[in-house]
Amino acid sequence: MTTFEQEWARLKAGASTDVSTRLASADGWGNGGDSGGLRSDKKAWTAAASGVGTLKEIVKTALTELERAQKSPGGFDPLAVIPVMGPTAAPGSQCIAAQREVYTSWKRYLDDVSSRCDAIKGRLEKAGEDHYKNDKAVEGAFDELEKRYKDTPQVGGQSRGR
Amino acid sequence: MDYAALKALQPSEFEDAAAGYRATRDLVSGAKDILEQRIAGRMQADLEGEAASAALKQLRELWQNFHYVQVECGLLTTALTALFSEMEAAKKKLEAAVEDARADKMTVNADGSVSYPAGGEKVDGKVPEGGKVTGSAGGDRGGSPLDPVDPSSLADALDRQAAAQHPNPYFGRAIEYANRIAEAVKEATEADELWAPKLRRLTADDDLTVSAKDWIDVEKDTGGVRKAAKSYLDDIKPPPQHGDPIANAAWWRGLSPEEQDAYLSLHPASVGDLDGLPAEVRDEANRTVLAESRARVTEERTRLLAQEPTKTKVLYDPETGSPVGKVDTVEWTQWNDRKKKLDNAISGMDIIQRRFEQTGTGDLPKAYLLGFDPFANKDGRVIIANGNPDTADHTAVFVPGTKTVLGNIDDEIDKSDRLWRQSNKLAPGESTSTITWFDYDAPLSAKPGDSGHIDPEARHDSYASKAAPTLRHFLDGAEAAHRSATGDTAHTTLIGHSYGSTVIGDTTKYPSDYRVADDIIAVGSPGMQVDRAADLGLNPKHVWAMAGGGDDKWVREGGRLAGLGDNRVIPTDPAFGANLMESDSPSHGGFWAEENDRPSVSLENQAKVIVGRYDDVKLDREAHW
Structure with missing residues (x-):
């Protein structure tokens, strides 16, 4: 779970600016799966x-x-x-x-x-x-x-x- | 600063600190996006009630904290980078002078003075003695001719004269090194004194409530840093003078990331308005403009409300002296006009903010604020996109019509939202961006009596012909930004509602290196200033028109009478030659109806064109020419 270090390394490398997507999916806070909303x-x-x-x-x-x-x-x-x-x-x-x-x-x-x-x-x-x-x-x-x-x-x- | 201080100074401390603030800005900006797109939106979709509202209020405050950190850390990054570049230059100058002195067998002393050895031809049997000189910083010592009013030039001349007469040849060179050292120290001192107060102004607020006053401070800080960074910014290539969007895009691509950061943080209003720049960049800039505008407008409104002038005065009959009636005072009318303007601005800003918070509800993607100025034109400017247009496969630009003002832009944004949802549903694997473009003075009256106008404004083409170059400029910018991002173009549809279609008709008359759009849809059009679809510069099979029931006929026929079409032809006429789409809209405003998420025929037809499913569009009449 060194996702933030990875994220940081990636950010510094300037690979992408879409921090939110990566961080979010890294933490399991993605938008996939239950798109129908929480019950x-x-x-x-x-x-x-x-x-x-x-x-x-x-x-x-x-x-x-x-x-x-x-x-x-x-x-x-x-x-x-x-x-x-x-x-x-x-x-x-x-x-x-x-x-x-x-x-x-x-x-x-x-x-x-x-x-x-x-x-x-x-x-x-x-x-x-x-x-x-x-x-x-x-x-x-x-x-x-x-x-x-x-x-x-x-x-x-x-x-x-x- | 003195010699010892500059010698000990490590300019890299500023550079390192700048990197820390840049990282903070990027991370916090990511946190802000997550909060907006994945937490607040979803919470709004899933939870209702007072408890959820109270929680959302706290999330909104947190969002403000993130935004504040993002903007201030952006400023700090630029300030420290500019400071670093100035200190680094001074330090290098110093080191070069010290190096040269040492290579010339001299000693640089702790106070910056230079000691030189004995040397030269013997005078009276003795080699001229060594000594010590202290330099002075002057202006240009580059061998310019003597200027009698410039003391530094005079000093130069005296130095040269003294050196020429001195028996020890080291003497003159020692003065030169010492002067170079003094100049480096002077430059560093000037930078130090200029920047220290500017940096201190960028101290974080001591409480977590981001108030209007805080944003006003941020705006002042930006001005301060911009002024101080002038010499640093002068080294950066400025944006092209005439604002050609293709040139703007190339200019931006040519800047280093640090230079882009500097422009973005120091010139948010102009960067946000610069057609051809990436949507991400314009959005970030315009969100700063939005926060600062909101603060300014809120403060002004508070002040205004506290100073309401006397509303009416009594009129007296000049002969009898008895009162005959009451009228509003001039002061009150002016006061009330300003109040209305501020209310319009606040209402528009609330709408935009609400749209940001709706990201994630009803599957809406991130919103990009591509243009914002509450007081631009007569009734404000808002250009807002659903989804990133730079990377989208399909882009639709929606131009609203008569009576649009900033304060009621929610109706128009709502249409764009529906277009996005239905398009996205039709082409789930492809990306779509729908843009609401409101950057013109829309006519405020469509029929006599509206807004108190006897002669309705929408009868005249002047509003459209004024809007046309602005829209053309924006469209070229969107295409240039798309090409920058992907190397390719998006399938682009221009949709004009009512008078908005007149604006589009005028826009097609402006020549450009790029095509205006792949498809044009005229919805409830009163005329497009051309009498043939082909005159829009497109193959007529890519020109689409639709009509509604009820008052829609009135609007279209009114346009025909007023001459908004050419030769009294309007887009729904057979003579025009466009595809006439089926429509179930009962009125001029009902073309975007949804029921339980199911689109009306008129809405779905527009969405089908947006995603290029031409064969699926339901037609009443096919295009012909």
Whole structure:
């Protein structure tokens, strides 16, 4: 099951851009076979959960790639990591410092997206296992996520390091 | 930056980081496709109710996260690639200068100064001593003539003069090396100062709600990177000036993947609109345009609603001074016009978004947004395909008619969906793409009284003749992109409904290197500006017409009277010479009816032409000429 590494190798080779088809079929989340649609609600919830699981794996792969790309062949130079103070004061490259800050922010963002996938997947699974009492309870579980990821205008948008 | 910093800098750090963002963008873009095409669509097909809606809402938010990551990481890829290329150039310049200095027996010191040895002819019995010089970065030191107002040129001249007078011949060369070093450091410093703030702007949002403000930020970031990357972009061959689709296709093929990425992320609106480019690329660009437009329009609407002017004012009789009635104020009317425009745009964007989410339901394939601008023409532009037209065996381009606006484009997209489903059913082993093409000002009135027009707009050919070159351009682009992708052409059918068929008639008058289509279907046509099918440039057996009941006759005969056909001949006339297809449509709008997935005769006949099953088409009258 090194499908993502394979997928990645293929992507890098530039063989095709149709990631979704390959990834999807690799995970058994294909569209073949039961094109007539899923018969029971339970199956539909479970299938959606498995699909979101695939999404999470992709996000994790992206995180790995992002991290790997940060390790230059010479390894980290600890001196270079020290943030440069002021706009022109220091002799070092401001871009190196900026690049690393930006990386940290995207690593965090993708980590958050990965957690969001987990949270959605968990609820979809539970819905498929009849864990919730009724439709209303399922709705409530998803609405709770809505609150969790609410926008933070005072620190969002314009605060993105500007 | 100083000499030591540039010497220590590894530009490859930027290149490697760019590769990481490129990978992230590609992977997340794949995740977005899976979510759209295999999870959300299927869930909508299989599940109903409040619970499913709440779950879908969360999936939609996740989709937004993916889209946001995709676009921002695309920008980061381009920004870091441009930065790498500038730093790499500066670093190479530095290394070459240091190398040359060393080969010339000099020493480059830790501060970038150059020490030279003793040398030259003895002066007073002594060999002239060695020394140390520090370079300065100026402008062009390439031996240009002295320009008295350019201090760097003056500095050059002074350097040369000093070198010529110096007894040690190493001195002049040391100055040259030191200056080259200083210039490299200056270039690196400039790139560093230019890019550092641009990079920081590309920091990820700190929450997972992708709001309108976030998309507005993305659009600003794009502008910032585009400006900073100017010198990098200047090295990339720009798109052909006159936008010939065949030349556009060749231009795109000639770019490296990095250059394609740069164009796509920095110029989404123009790339999305460029006929001849691959459907995949245009779709990605236009989805960015869609997200950014939605943000802008939503924000503007919110502001607008908060500032509604006084609606009416009372009119007074100038003589008696007593009130005689009320009228809408000019301010309110302007305000209301703008509001209507924004509402139209939002409604159209909702429709497109809904179509994306329908992928996977009712077997619908991925939708490709080939053109989008909420404010193009008078009522917006939408070009959207079911399935990839670049690789399809059969492509149908559907041109809608009178009264089409962005806000009601769902009716037209729905027709294209039905055409796709039925065509696909008829030719399951072959791939079909059906495209809704709405990139013209459609007349807003078909008969007197519509939209308050006494003289109906659809009586005039001007709307069609204006649309024709745009459609021709699009069709050539679709063919060029298909040839790029497969080396071959698709079987192409042009379908015009009502006034849309008039647009097609005018379009065939534009000469091009490519044929206009293999088949043309005129549905409920009021006239095609020609009186013979053969005048469309096709063998008449590949020209098809159909009529409906009820008001359809009115539309066709109205067109005849208005002169939309040539010599008062319309496509359903025997004199026209086209195949007259059987039709069970009860009205002008009912040609695409389905019942329990079973097509009406009129719908199935169109689908049969689309997939080239000509012998199966049910005819009332065969083509003749």
